[in-house]
Amino acid sequence: KPRGQVVCANLLEMNPWDEKQQFGVRGHFINQSPEKAIAENIDAFKKFDIVVATEIHDKPMLQLSNFCYKHNIAFVLIRIHGLLGYIHWSMKEHCIEETHPSDEDVTDVYLHEDQLRIFPEYAKFVQSFDFKQIRKDPH
Numbered sequence: 001k002p003r004g005q006v007v008c009a010n011l012l013e014m015n016p017w018d019e020k021q022q023f024g025v026r027g028h029f030i031n032q033s034p035e036k037a038i039a040e041n042i043d044a045f046k047k048f049d050i051v052v053a054t055e056i057h058d059k060p061m062l063q064l065s066n067f068c069y070k071h072n073i074a075f076v077l078i079r080i081h082g083l084l085g086y087i088h089w090s091m092k093e094h095c096i097e098e099t100h101p102s103d104e105d106v107t108d109v110y111l112h113e114d115q116l117r118i119f120p121e122y123a124k125f126v127q128s129f130d131f132k133q134i135r136k137d138p139h
Helices: 003-014 034-047 058-070 113-118 120-127
Strands: 050-054 074-081 084-090
Touching (some): 034 058, 050 058, 058 074, 058 084, 113 120
Parallel strands (some): 050 074
Antiparallel strands (some): 074 084
């Protein structure tokens, strides 16, 4: 079997799509040389939310990375050479919540608006606090 097919099946196995809940991961692989796929039909990558590429170099890699960035698609490039590996992640914005704030100031927790839209129950819970009244001394 082609490597892309096997890797795709393994990745989908971790978070299978649940049609009833409309939740999980769906994926596809392209069984073609990356250079040929990029040169002949780069628009085919528009249907993906994330593109994982291996062993592409130079011009095709830059072309695909720029295309994904322009269309707000996460791009992950993975290269492995024996015991050495390289991972390059590229996307316009990736929100990360700091879960380990400094010991000195535990009041700085920022939630991105998109996170609150995805979890309305959490948004309601957060909005139930009057943060202006919370003391800054340790609890």
